[in-house]
Amino acid sequence: KNEVEQSPQNLTAQEGEFITINCSYSVGISALHWLQQHPGGGIVSLFMLSSGKKKHGRLIATINIQEKHSSLHITASHPRDSAVYICAAYGGATNKLIFGTGTLLAVQP
Amino acid sequence: EAGVVQSPRYKIIEKKQPVAFWCNPISGHNTLYWYRQNLGQGPELLIRYENEEAVDDSQLPKDRFSAERLKGVDSTLKIQPAELGDSAVYLCASSWGGNTEAFFGQGTRLTVV
Numbered sequence: 202k203n204e205v206e207q208s209p210q211n212l213t214a215q216e217g218e219f220i221t222i223n224c225s226y227s228v229g230i231s232a233l234h235w236l237q238q239h240p241g242g243g244i245v246s247l248f249m250l251s252s253g254k255k256k257h258g259r260l261i262a263t264i265n266i267q268e269k270h271s272s273l274h275i276t277a278s279h280p281r282d283s284a285v286y287i288c289a290a291y292g293g294a295t296n297k298l299i300f301g302t303g304t305l306l307a308v309q310p
Numbered sequence: 311e312a313g314v315v316q317s318p319r320y321k322i323i324e325k326k327q328p329v330a331f332w333c334n335p336i337s338g339h340n341t342l343y344w345y346r347q348n349l350g351q352g353p354e355l356l357i358r359y360e361n362e363e364a365v366d367d368s369q370l371p372k373d374r375f376s377a378e379r380l381k382g383v384d385s386t387l388k389i390q391p392a393e394l395g396d397s398a399v400y401l402c403a404s405s406w407g408g409n410t411e412a413f414f415g416q417g418t419r420l421t422v423v
Contacts, residue, residue, distance in 0.1 A: 231409045232409050234411070234412065242416060242417075244353070244401060244403075244417075245414070249410075289352075297355060298355070298412060300353050302350075302351060303351075
């Protein structure tokens with residue numbers, strides 16, 4: 202079992218829909234990253250958070266430390282949001298960045 | 311501000327040949343990471359530098375992979391000789407250190423034929 206699990210693995214949505222991607226982790230963490238990767242592209246950091254909630258444009262990230270769970274929400278989704286979304290946690294004894302396997306999002310017009 | 315810069319973006323080589331990747335981190339970032347990402351998977355750490363010191367290279371296949379970060383700024387990752395299984399995207403990232411936000415480069419997509 203991976204220390205960082207994401208769900209769903211694949212997600213198809215219609216333009217305008219509200220999207221939620223979930224991330225659960227089993228180790229103690231100090232902070233959590235949400236990252237975006239377009240096909241053939243590099244990785245872009247969307248959020249880094251250790252508590253509560255952060256918002257940037259149409260993106261919202263929340264984290265519940267007690268439940269070891271984080272969510273990434275996209276409001277009013279658009280085809281340009283199509284990408285792989287990766288959750289990564291700074292955790293474990295060495296404070297390494299531990300990656301989830303990603304969620305492939307496709308937003309159809 | 312320039313982000314993390316990697317070169318080349320793409321590289322195709324024959325097996326058994328050497329290859330090198332270069333990374334220029336964000337100015338002032340002490341920590342530099344090299345990751346390998348296979349298709350459909352998340353990145354896996356190869357090596358982490360704090361300034362010029364490699365503090366975590368436990369996942370680096372040292373029989374064929376080497377890395378250096380002279381003067382604690384730019385870094386190179388080398389594979390010699392390359393094998394078919396080395397085909398992947400090699401990502402460089404940098405941060406201020408510790409568990410601060412990491413910024414990633416565009417990656418180098420390596421294809422070994």
